[in-house]
Amino acid sequence: MTEPDRLAAGGTPLLEMHGIVKTFPGVRALDGVDLDVRAGEVHCLLGQNGAGKSTLIKVLAGAHQPDAGRITWRGEEVRLGSPQAAMSLGIATIYQELDLVxxxxxxxxxxxxxxxxxxxxxxxxxxxxxxxxxxxxxxxxxxxxxxxxxxxxxxxxxxxxxxxxxxxxxRLIVMDEPSAVLDNEEVERLFEVVRDLTAHDVAVVYISHRLDEIRQIGDRTTVLKDGRTVATGLPARETPTSEVITLMTGRTIEYVFPERQAPVAADADPLLEVDGLGLRGSFSDVSFVVRPGEIVGLAGLVGAGRSEILETVFGARRATSGTVRVGGKRLGAGDVGGAVAAGVGLAPEERKSQALLLGDSVYRNISISSLARFARGGFLARGAERAAAEEQVRSLDVRPADVDREVRTLSGGNQQKVVLARWLLRECRVLLLDEPTRGVDVGARSEIYALVRDLADRGVAVVVVSSEIPEVLGLADRVLVIADGAVVAEEPADALDEHRVLDLVMERSAHRGAPVSATTQHEGDVA
Structure with missing residues (x-):
């Protein structure tokens, strides 16, 4: 019997979760979720950030206790009162934030x-x-x-x-966004491991925002929205992407990228000027300008030096050569404070460890770069601080709209909005975005893209780095292709496509005599 035939044959599911309800103060995270998983299958769990996926797997892992509902394991009802109880049955969870020492x-x-x-x-x-x-x-x-x-x-x-x-x-392994930090070759090796596990009748619950991955590795799919199961048992390979997105978001998303406005005049005075910038061991002789209202993308493969360029422009790394100017004024090398004062903001790749105070409130995370604005006689005007944050929360549609809530409790997309809100409150003139949609679902991605375009339309100069080449091409007006720490091409975004970008990268690497891998992290992402 083939694998699809065996799965279709059914039998008693290995795991069944019926009517699972979980409420936190002020939030009903799960509102009657159903899930069944069979031995030897890859069951994909989909949903926007905040749909309830993380809460559901924590219930399955014994980390949260449900308020209602029942769980059966191999046909017998069980109570997963602790992580140890789940592990004793053979349920293991690999979280996105790996819990290794x-x-x-x-x-x-x-x-x-x-x-x-x-x-x-x-x-x-x-x-x-x-x-x-x-x-x-x-x-x-x-x-x-x-x-x-x-x-x-x-x-x-x-x-x-x-x-x-x-x-x-x-006997059942939950994998939460296992490919988020892997390149394409590593993802393929991960898939080989998953296929070997299922061949030995181990079940895998696979969570990912990358819908092409789901089609490659999944057998069946369950979709959550607003804490409820809106579809279950969908064939992973045959269900159209448009149908899955509609189930996840409740709406049809036809155009993810906002329409570009008229191109910025080539003779407009630059707002950001980078000239001959270098960081020993990472990149060298990088030059580009960004005009008010323009979005410039840095495209290339993982390890090309794109993130290091942004961090050096911001002053988080001290340049070993070259200059950075904002509005004609030169910034000091390695001077983050000077960059912020000049109107530069950075949304880093690792927002949880580099941008957010996870144990602090939403309002403090928004106001942290603008505290001097709320100083009154040596004290913080807490009411004014909260009111300013509330205005940003409303403007960006951060959910839930509770500025006193710990930022760690928000979904990835809403955490990213909080980071952007910080720089909006600061009224930054130059915004540097490093992997702005990593770990963000398709609906929130669309909102973030629209927000970035709106900022550009207001005259902000934006530089965006993404490992997803289609994201860079869809969002930017102009693109710099980065390979081996150098700019190898600069073109209007609509003059490039994904294959051309990879060709430019490979030409550079071949010229340097380096082995080339055309793998990237973008493939399979919804953009």
Missing amino acids: PGLTVSDNIFLGREQSRFGLNLPSVANRAASGLLERLGHPEIRPSAEVGSLSAASQQMVSIARALSQDA
Whole structure:
């Protein structure tokens, strides 16, 4: 019997969740969700940020207790009162933010809390052999059990997390955005691992915003919206993308990218001027200008130096050569304060670790770069601070519209809006956006694109970096192609396509005699 035939044959599902309800103060996160998963299938869980996916998998992992509903495992009703209870049944969860301990070895992380011991003494050699066997099964024998996890690549850390799940004899593994930090080759290797797991009757619940990934790896799909199941059992490969997007958003999204306005006059005075900028070991001799109302995109492959360029322009890295001017005024190298004072704002790639105070309120995250504006006699005018934040929340449609809420509780798309709100409140003239839609669902992406275009229409100079080449081409007016730390081409966005960008990158790498990989992170994303 083929794999599709076996799945279609049905039988008792491995897992069933019926009518799951979970309420937090002021928020009904889950409002009667249903999900069933069969042994040996990849069941994809889709929904916008805030649809309830994270809450549902935390219920499944035993981290949250549902207020109503029932869960059955292999036909018997169970109560997942703790993560240990879920693991004892064979349910393992690999969160998007990997819960590994960087200072411990691979082996220590795999068996953390279940150390191999005899007569009270740890047996590292036994643990190392067991870890090697697990990693070899996953097709990654090159990962040394004795290596510190913090020294590994993101892809290798993913494999360590999967090995830990297998060491628990997991029969169902939840993978939350496993490809978010992987390039295309690493994603393909991940898919090989997933296919091997399902061939051994392990079930996988796979969460991703990349709909092409769902079609490649998924068997069936469940879609959540506003804490409810709006569709379940959809065939992952056959369901049209337009139908999935409509189910996720409640509306048809025909045009994700806003229409470009008339091109900015080529003789307009530049607002941002970058001349011969270099950072030793990362990039060199980068020059470009951005005029008021213009969006300039930096396109290229992962590791080309795009993020480092933005961070150096902002002063977060100290340039080793070249100059940056805003409105004709030169900025000091490595001077973030000077850049902010000149009207430059940066929304970094890692918003959770680099841009947000996760344990603080939404209003403080919005006002943090403008606190001097609310100073009254040495004290903060809290009411004025909150009122200014509330105005930004309304303008950007941040949900929920509660400025006192901890920013960590917001979805990825709404967290990104908070970062943008900070610079809107600051009235920045130059906005640097690094991976602005990473981890953001298709509906919120559309809103962020419209917001960026609106800022440009107000005269803000925007520079955007994205690993998704279609995103850069769709959003920017003009594109710089970056390869090996250098600008290899500068063209109007409508004069380029994805293949041409990759050709330019490969020409540069071939000229330098470097091996080239045409893999990028953009493929399979909804843009």
